[in-house]
Amino acid sequence: MDVREIPIEKLDTQTFIAERIEEIRSDVGDGLAVNALSGGVDSSVVTILGHKALGDRLRTFFINSGLMREGEPEHIVAVFRDLGVTVEHIHAEDRFFAALKGRTDPEEKREAITQTFYRDVFGDLVREIGAKHLLQGTNYTDVEETVAGIKRQHNILEQLGLDPEKMYGYRVIEPLIRLRKSGIRKVGETVGLPAELYTRPPFPGPALAARVIGEVTPDRVATVRWATQIVEEELSGSGAFQYLAILHEDRVTGIRAGKRDFGLQIEVRCWESTDAKIGSPTRLSYEVLDRLAERITTDVPGVVSVTYNVTRKPPSTIEAI
Amino acid sequence: MDVREIPIEKLDTQTFIAERIEEIRSDVGDGLAVNALSGGVDSSVVTILGHKALGDRLRTFFINSGLMREGEPEHIVAVFRDLGVTVEHIHAEDRFFAALKGRTDPEEKREAITQTFYRDVFGDLVREIGAKHLLQGTNYTDVEETVAGIKRQHNILEQLGLDPEKMYGYRVIEPLIRLRKSGIRKVGETVGLPAELYTRPPFPGPALAARVIGEVTPDRVATVRWATQIVEEELSGSGAFQYLAILHEDRVTGIRAGKRDFGLQIEVRCWESTDAKIGSPTRLSYEVLDRLAERITTDVPGVVSVTYNVTRKPPSTIEAI
Numbered sequence: 267m268d269v270r271e272i273p274i275e276k277l278d279t280q281t282f283i284a285e286r287i288e289e290i291r292s293d294v295g296d297g298l299a300v301n302a303l304s305g306g307v308d309s310s311v312v313t314i315l316g317h318k319a320l321g322d323r324l325r326t327f328f329i330n331s332g333l334m335r336e337g338e339p340e341h342i343v344a345v346f347r348d349l350g351v352t353v354e355h356i357h358a359e360d361r362f363f364a365a366l367k368g369r370t371d372p373e374e375k376r377e378a379i380t381q382t383f384y385r386d387v388f389g390d391l392v393r394e395i396g397a398k399h400l401l402q403g404t405n406y407t408d409v410e411e412t413v414a415g416i417k418r419q420h421n422i423l424e425q426l427g428l429d430p431e432k433m434y435g436y437r438v439i440e441p442l443i444r445l446r447k448s449g450i451r452k453v454g455e456t457v458g459l460p461a462e463l464y465t466r467p468p469f470p471g472p473a474l475a476a477r478v479i480g481e482v483t484p485d486r487v488a489t490v491r492w493a494t495q496i497v498e499e500e501l502s503g504s505g506a507f508q509y510l511a512i513l514h515e516d517r518v519t520g521i522r523a524g525k526r527d528f529g530l531q532i533e534v535r536c537w538e539s540t541d542a543k544i545g546s547p548t549r550l551s552y553e554v555l556d557r558l559a560e561r562i563t564t565d566v567p568g569v570v571s572v573t574y575n576v577t578r579k580p581p582s583t584i585e586a587i
Numbered sequence: 588m589d590v591r592e593i594p595i596e597k598l599d600t601q602t603f604i605a606e607r608i609e610e611i612r613s614d615v616g617d618g619l620a621v622n623a624l625s626g627g628v629d630s631s632v633v634t635i636l637g638h639k640a641l642g643d644r645l646r647t648f649f650i651n652s653g654l655m656r657e658g659e660p661e662h663i664v665a666v667f668r669d670l671g672v673t674v675e676h677i678h679a680e681d682r683f684f685a686a687l688k689g690r691t692d693p694e695e696k697r698e699a700i701t702q703t704f705y706r707d708v709f710g711d712l713v714r715e716i717g718a719k720h721l722l723q724g725t726n727y728t729d730v731e732e733t734v735a736g737i738k739r740q741h742n743i744l745e746q747l748g749l750d751p752e753k754m755y756g757y758r759v760i761e762p763l764i765r766l767r768k769s770g771i772r773k774v775g776e777t778v779g780l781p782a783e784l785y786t787r788p789p790f791p792g793p794a795l796a797a798r799v800i801g802e803v804t805p806d807r808v809a810t811v812r813w814a815t816q817i818v819e820e821e822l823s824g825s826g827a828f829q830y831l832a833i834l835h836e837d838r839v840t841g842i843r844a845g846k847r848d849f850g851l852q853i854e855v856r857c858w859e860s861t862d863a864k865i866g867s868p869t870r871l872s873y874e875v876l877d878r879l880a881e882r883i884t885t886d887v888p889g890v891v892s893v894t895y896n897v898t899r900k901p902p903s904t905i906e907a908i
Contacts, residue, residue: 573894
């Protein structure tokens with residue numbers, strides 16, 4: 267497979283789309299394929315390309331981990347329904363929260379989500395359907411980061427819990443592997459995705475679990491989900507690269523109705539960046555910061571304090587965990 | 588004792604000072620008195636008034652808890668030496684850190700400091716000297732907050748571990764009890780304190796321990812001390828009511844020399860307020876915030892992230908614990 271980068275200035279999206287559709291058709295032949303859609307730009311573009319190539323022979327699943335943003339699963343399914351693509355909504359909330367129970371170490375939390383997603387939930391679906399072709403939204407930055415050792419190499423077949431002895435015949439198709447995010451957005455526009463999807467800010471794989479420091483419980487996810495909704499409402503017009511809310515584990519003193527209240531703290535981050543490699547905090551006005559703090563401490567139960575990240579990347583990272 | 592408030596517009600500082608000196612002389616007679624000086628405006632004014640009234644018959648102690656800011660004990664002792672007042676510097680760092688070891692609950696930490704300060708260290712000094720008169724910087728806001736149930740009523744004699752049966756003859760003198768902070772600052776100016784002392788921003792009783800979320804160890808205090816010094820250097824010219832650095836217990840992901848580094852986070856707070864009852868975050872420029880983040884993450888070992896508080900009081904409080 268050709269994995270050399272296609273720089274954005276050399277990308278002809280029409281040709282790229284036609285070639286990828288042809289490639290997927292030829293790879294899958296008359297078999298079945300599956301993919302998991304998160305609603306992010308990579309998996310959204312893969313879903314559209316796959317359905318243009320295979321129609322109903324591609325089964326697309328939205329795996330609901332219970333870690334998504336407010337209304338996100340229903341909304342993504344509805345957007346694709348309008349595009350003529352059936353997405354199957356898989357409720358797996360209980361399995362994810364069971365796997366996360368009692369875990370506070372970030373690596374363990376991440377691993378529990380990966381295992382539940384691939385081996386337990388998606389793995390079961392792949393085996394049940396008997397599909398031997400998996401469409402994945404791997405992009406050029408993922409490849410680079412794997413080579414550089416920043417990301418762990420993920421062998422998706424192993425992650426699915428497929429016995430290497432029985433792997434013969436399985437095939438992973440990665441139509442976006444030669445593009446970076448900016449190229450994928452252009453392809454998304456050309457292929458007919460609505461703007462809300464192809465301009466979507468990045469969202470981490472572990473979803474809201476990446477925004478909860480400490481144990482990830484349904485209550486704590488509900489707290490960060492509510493704060494996230496406020497942050498997205500207030501900052502979606504900012505033109506920033508990414509914006510997010512983080513629920514801290516530390517508690518801080520606050521006052522409610524004249525009484526001491528040892529409460530929760532939400533950290534807001536909003537980034538200027540072009541490629542997520544380096545970034546700086548968006549210089550939001552104090553009117554905006556004030557409104558964020560006011561809305562979050564008023565609307566989200568238990569929150570008494572809101573902070574704004576003022577550190578560049580590096581030494582910070584975009585997300586907190 | 589008259590404890591009615593003297594409003595600042597009715598305060599004649601010259602008369603007030605003369606009356607308090609006379610009162611202290613008459614209360615103490617030819618006995619001995621002691622007081623503890625922290626360097627805050629209340630205890631500084633009490634120290635000056637006491638020495639004007641009693642000369643060497645007032646013994647003034649600076650109790651070094653190991654929780655003070657960089658160079659603070661030596662500096663306060665030197666400032667009073669220049670004013671002709673001998674302050675005895677008591678090293679009690681080990682006793683405080685022993686009492687704080689393993690404690691993470693804010694109430695327990697506060698209690699450990701109070702007990703160590705009053706019962707163990709200051710109590711020993713009072714008993715050793717045989718002084719029956721204690722000068723205290725209690726102000727009108729303390730009285731009000733005790734009445735309102737916001738602050739716990741502190742009976743200093745009980746705190747000193749003095750048996751109530753044997754308390755007969757002990758006397759607590761509170762020369763500032765009818766003034767609020769603004770009045771005390773005016774008195775400090777008139778009585779000849781240097782401006783750095785009578786304009787000093789408030790600093791919490793538990794000192795830097797109030798700025799450490801989680802266990803208070805010598806290392807963690809060193810971290811927040813360093814960050815505090817940077818914050819005070821950068822913000823002392825801001826005209827703000829108070830500015831502080833808080834070391835969080837939560838760890839967040841950062842990058843150092845291209846590698847993932849699970850590091851520390853410092854929260855900066857800077858307040859506009861007149862009386863600490865309500866407050867709003869100072870609208871610091873992003874140039875200042877950027878420099879704070881840059882200096883703290885570069886100079887303070889282990890820190891990868893700096894945030895700025897954007898919440899008003901209420902629902903936040905000035906300090907975090």
